[in-house]
Amino acid sequence: MAGRDGDDGRRARPHRLDGRPLAPRQYGFPGFTSLFAVSFGTVGAIVLARRPANLVGRVLLAAGFGAAFQTLYTEYAIVGVIVAPGSLPFAEIAAWLIAWAWLPFVFLAGPLLLSIFPDGRFLSRRWALATLGTGVCAAAFMVVAAFRAGPP
Numbered sequence: 001m002a003g004r005d006g007d008d009g010r011r012a013r014p015h016r017l018d019g020r021p022l023a024p025r026q027y028g029f030p031g032f033t034s035l036f037a038v039s040f041g042t043v044g045a046i047v048l049a050r051r052p053a054n055l056v057g058r059v060l061l062a063a064g065f066g067a068a069f070q071t072l073y074t075e076y077a078i079v080g081v082i083v084a085p086g087s088l089p090f091a092e093i094a095a096w097l098i099a100w101a102w103l104p105f106v107f108l109a110g111p112l113l114l115s116i117f118p119d120g121r122f123l124s125r126r127w128a129l130a131t132l133g134t135g136v137c138a139a140a141f142m143v144v145a146a147f148r149a150g151p152p
Contacts, residue, residue, distance in 0.1 A: 044063070066105025074098055081094075103141060115128075
C-alpha cells in the first residue's frame, strides 16, 4: 500500500540540507546527556567543595563525568559510522561503547545515590548489601550488553 508521499508505506528518513541522512536519536531529546553531565557534575562539584567527606558529591561528580564521556563517544560514533563513514578512527569502538557504557553512571545516579543520600552514608548494612547486589546485577548486565551480537 502506498503512503502519502507515494512510497511503499515506510516513512521517509529525514535528510540534512546537503542530502545526507540525519543520524537517528538514541533516546530522550537531543542534548539530554549533555544536560545530565552539566547538572550532575555542577551539583557534585558544589557538594564536594562544601562537604569533602560526603560521598554524595563524589557520586554526582562521577555520574556527571560518565554522562560527559557518553556524549563524547556517542557523537563521535554518529559522525564516524553514520554521517561520514570511515572518516574517524575507532568509530566502531565508540559505537560499541554506546551499547553498554551508560550503565555505570546510571547505577551511580540511581541506586547508589538514592541509598546514600543525603549524608553520604548507608542507613544500615542492609542498604549497603542491597546496593552491592544492584551493582553486581548492573555489572553483569553491562558484560552481557557489551558482548551481545547485533546492534543495541
